[in-house]
Amino acid sequence: MxxxxxxxxxxxxxxxxxxxxxxxxxxxxxxxxxxxxxxxxxxxxxxxxxxxxxxxxxxxxxxxxxxxxxxxxxxxxxxxxxxxxxxxxxxxxxxxxxxxxxxxxxxxxxxxxxxxxxxxxxxxxxxxxxxxxxxxxxxxxxxDTAFHARIDPLHRAFALPADLRNKDIRRYGFHGLSYAWIAHRLKCDHSALSRGRVVAAHLGNGASLCAMKNGQSIDTTMGLTALDGLPMGTRCGALDPGVVLYMQRNLNMTPEDVEEVLYNQSGLKGLSGISNDIKTLLASPLPGAAFALDYFALKTAQQIAAMAISLGGMDGLVFTGGIGENAAPIRDKILHHLACLPTFETLIIAANEERQMALEIMAAFYQETVS
Known part of the structure; x- marks a missing residue:
């Protein structure tokens, strides 16, 4: 056996x-x-x-x-x-x-x-x-937070008073298993790029970016929660925090009401008024679908540029996740916005978080060399 x-x-x-x-x-x-x-x-x-x-x-x-x-x-x-x-x-x-x-x-x-x-x-x-x-x-x-655990305080901290920052209110970042797999595949298949400045874009119903250098996380778009950063399938992404105060004070929404909107009614679904499914939106002739996709591509490109700043430049951009791997029109829109940047390599690496987890367990507890 x-x-x-x-x-x-x-x-x-x-x-x-x-x-x-x-x-x-x-x-x-x-x-x-x-x-x-x-x-x-x-x-x-x-x-x-x-x-x-x-x-x-x-x-x-x-x-x-x-x-x-x-x-x-x-x-x-x-x-x-x-x-x-x-x-x-x-x-x-x-x-x-x-x-x-x-x-x-x-x-x-x-x-x-x-x-x-x-x-x-x-x-x-x-x-x-x-x-x-x-x-x-x-x-x-x-x-999913572990890959980002050692990012510098400059990238980790929120501009809040020290007494709140000392209560572990900080940027944690997510999709770490996906990014760890990308770092592994880059080391195996693209050794020169793996040592360079790479922005990885995990784009799916949940979406985020990670700035990596030498296979290590330097910066990322998600924060204390999985709401921050890019607009997602049903999540809002980066948002003026005053909007939450306005929703509660002026619109009489409860914290539970706000949570429902931000997590389940926003993002591509909220922008389009149609769906959070990328195939549905790409096939739809309705203006809301095009607006949602254009918005997603623009905000993703803007935040890729921000990750490049954290790295001091960008040698490569890696797409992964359901949208990143399969939605070529969205990749093209994003790359169109990034055409103003110096030349960089573009790759698609299929997500494999399950294998990454198996690799981590083998390395930590079974002391085997695996690939």
Whole structure:
């Protein structure tokens, strides 16, 4: 029997999984997801024994996880599951590397639930559900904030009084697993560029930028929460904080009302009045769709230029994520705005956060050399 590592990415309505062999080349054994949890859940898998199945309509995240484990036991029986690693969005100031999880650790991570309400609680609930299903299985966490943990205070700090800054109100940055994968691929495939000044653009329903030099994060667009920086699918991106005060004082909106607007009704969805789906907007003849896409491209280009300033120039621009990899018209719009800058190399690198997590666990806990 060969050893295997399960990678889980638990969201509000989905559970994505990938099973890797715990050998130096980390072979992918199987993968898939359960989508529409809480609605009409559907299980899809590929690899060892492709399959699709409808789950009971009332299935929750715990039942979805139990189904995934049962499917793996049946279809990947020649592999013994030794550990599971979870994507955890916010690690705060202390969780800056892959970490083995226990009850105390999970309790500490709950304090960040309100900072990433679309993600953190769901990440942690999967850990607890797996304890119920497999209490002896080792569980690990990899954190989206960890890649940015060592950025300089000049790029990390907000212009707030020291007593607030000392309460860990600062720029953390996110999408770190995606950026760590880009740094890894650049080192493997583009060694000269990996040592240079690179702006990585993770563009999808969630979107951000990272300024990297020598494979290290120098600056990033997201802040204390995943709202800051670029406009996203349904999130607002950078916003005058006075707007929030106005919404509460003048429009009598509660904090919950404001949170709903900023996280779920803004971005491409709010700008277009149509959808946050990039394919829908590209195909739409309505003026709101074109305006939303033009706005997204302009703001992304402006903030790429800001990241280049943090680096003292830009040798390369890397696109990744669903929009970055697949929406050529959006890439073209962004590059058109950047034509005024000195020449730089442009690459597309497919996101692979699951493999990056497996790499981190192998390096930290299994002491293997992997690629």
């Amino acid at each position: 060969n050893d295997a590592l399960l990678v889980l990415n638990a969201g509000s309505s989905s559970l994505k999984f990938r099973l890797f062999g715990l050998t130096p080349d980390l072979p992918v054994i199987a993968g898939g997801k359960v989508s529409d949890i809480g609605g009409r859940p559907v299980f899809q898998a590929h690899g060892t024994g492709d399959g699709t199945a409808a789950l009971p309509l009332q299935a929750d995240a715990g039942e979805a996880l139990a189904y995934v484990l049962g499917w793996l036991k049946t279809h990947a029986g020649q592999w013994t599951l030794r550990a599971c690693v979870h994507r955890i969005v916010h690690g705060g100031p202390d969780f800056v590397r892959a970490t083995e999880l226990d009850r105390r650790t999970v309790d500490e991570l709950r304090q960040f639930n309100s900072l990433v309400p679309q993600h953190q609680a769901h990440n942690l609930s999967a850990i607890e559900a797996l304890w119920a299903e497999a209490p002896r299985l080792r569980q690990f966490g990899c954190f």
